[in-house]
Amino acid sequence: MQRRTPQQPGWMVELTAAIDIPVEKIQWIWQDWLPRAKLSILAGAGGCGKTTLAISIAARLSRGGDWPDGSKCEAAGNVIIWSGEDGIADTIIPRLTAADADLSRVHIIEGLRDQRGNRRQFDPAANFALLNEAAARIDGVSLLIFDPLINLIRGDMHRANEVRQGLQMVVDFAEQHCCSVLGISHLSKSASQSSVADRVIGSQAFSALARTVLVAGKANNSEARVLVRAKSNVSIDIGG
Template sequence: MSSERDVEAELARAAELIETSEGRREQIERGRQRAVRGAQMAAAHTQQKKVGCHATRNDEHAGQSAVLLQCAADVKPQPVLWLWPDWLPVGKLTVLAGSAGTGKTTLALALAAVVTHGGQWPDVTGCGCCGQVLMWSSEDDPADTLVPRLMAAGADLSKVHFVGSVAKADGELAPFDPARDLPLLSERIARMDGARLLIVDPVLSAIGGDAHRANDVRRDLQPLVDLAARHGCAVIGISHFSKGSKGNAPVERVIGSQAFGALARMVLVTAKEEGTERRILARAKSNIAPDDGGFAYALERVEVQAGIRANVVIWGERIEGSARDILGDVEQDAGQDSERSERDEAKDFLRSLLADGPVPVKMIQADARGAGLAWRTIERAKRELGADARKPSGSSGWWWALSEQDRQGRHQEEQDRQTDSGGGLGGAWRSSAPAMVYDPPLSSDFDQDRQDRHVNGSGGLRPQDDDEVEDSV
């Protein structure tokens, strides 16, 4: 805990910075940060004295540890602060993960460059709080890789500092180890005028234990989370996707324990489009902002000095949708092309089947099996169509229905097709069930008859229990 002398020194330094600023915005901001830290230290010191007071108030518990309670009424609500609004939170851990070759480090340096000079983010919002950037990297050399990339991104190099060695008490130098030396880094940040952004590449290096064990990850990553909160510093931890994880939920693809994604307040993911240079950055998880959407980008090789070339990020269009859908669009290979073709077929199947109104899920399953379509593909097609799933009052199971707009559009297509062909059956897929409405629900006799015909006929589907159907909705 900080002493009263430390608090006084911090506040005195803040006052000195502001008094000598001569209107310079950057120095005033540093003074403000010093004042905030002084206030935080004072609050911590006051809390420490309160604990001591409570401990001595009862002789029976004197000298023992005590649990402190904080009343919600005493907590002053505060807004989440952002470097990049809704993308890069201040004082919190952000994980940036992706497959090899997507340019994750170059991307992080592009964001760092914006922080150093207060430029614009990919969505053209401005960075109103420029400042110092710290970076530790075990994978790239500052001289031939990191600094050239910063130069290509237009960074103010005077505001970027690489975390290098640790000077021991005996004068010897040792390599910085994030799993061991984060407390020393925290002390160093406190002695400088603060840092706006810290990049740890890779964040896996902060784990001294088993990176696949949740308890080890939570224990070893907590000092990094605490550092971010203590200094009001945004932290980007760079990571990779696990091999063979394509198609899984993006947060679950981050290598190591799922605790990486759980501790991070924001998880950003990257991917590269097969056969092109187009890449994407997407929000995969956030509990403090929207958790969807993304941006396209490409890497361009530029010359920063005579004989020195480096990659730089060129931002593209904004992308809508979930991270899983965005990644699925750009990572598809030949097998996935076939899967998407099946999904398109499944969407046509559902449009035709539901064109005349709602249909029970059990019947949709039976017809899908008869058409040779996997139920998982049907479920994806349903989500893409935005079809409704409801359980009408008095019904024994769930029903699916197209939105009114899709249903009207389908009817118009049917009429146009019949007009052109002079009649006939419209649509490639058609349920053997008659058109139905929600009320009254399908009678039990007809329901059983329909199921029997599909089970006994070719391509039948085993009837499921209501609980199984409900789980699949």
């Protein structure tokens, strides 16, 4: 029995010959590590320094400093940070200060406020669209940090369809503002997956949608921390 496809009057598929589509180069916040206009994930076990590293990246970008690999930050940029786990005044700001951030370029999401001055909590899954106006108000954003990333998912973080639906608005935001979105996540304790990128907590749709997955951890028998590329669809995927 032949299946019939429902027709949609007035609509047609738009096709463009590949030769008519101009090639665009990948733009970078941090060359080969943090691409612009893309979603990236920074994952690791608890206590390995994920948030400290993310704040360090924000600080270096805010002042146009050198990256950890010695490369130069080409231009300073604005940063927006949402944290659902750490206190702003007693943890985030002191860490930014310790990392020598330009605090005038780093903006913290503290909540929502209406025209009457009423305030309420910022819900990442429900209120994300309001960040478009916020980014325009500060003359653009180069880096948006969400800690943790799973708070952007309104439904079940283990269901691929719900994760993709929740993260699509993030992907669209990154493209629209040509900024990097860095989501902080944990790794599952299971070591059965062949790739460490597949251990990002929740559905594998998280690491599938992210163009880059970075993993932080402690070096063996040392207090030193390491940062490695677990996955990259836009550059090399080895090294650390």
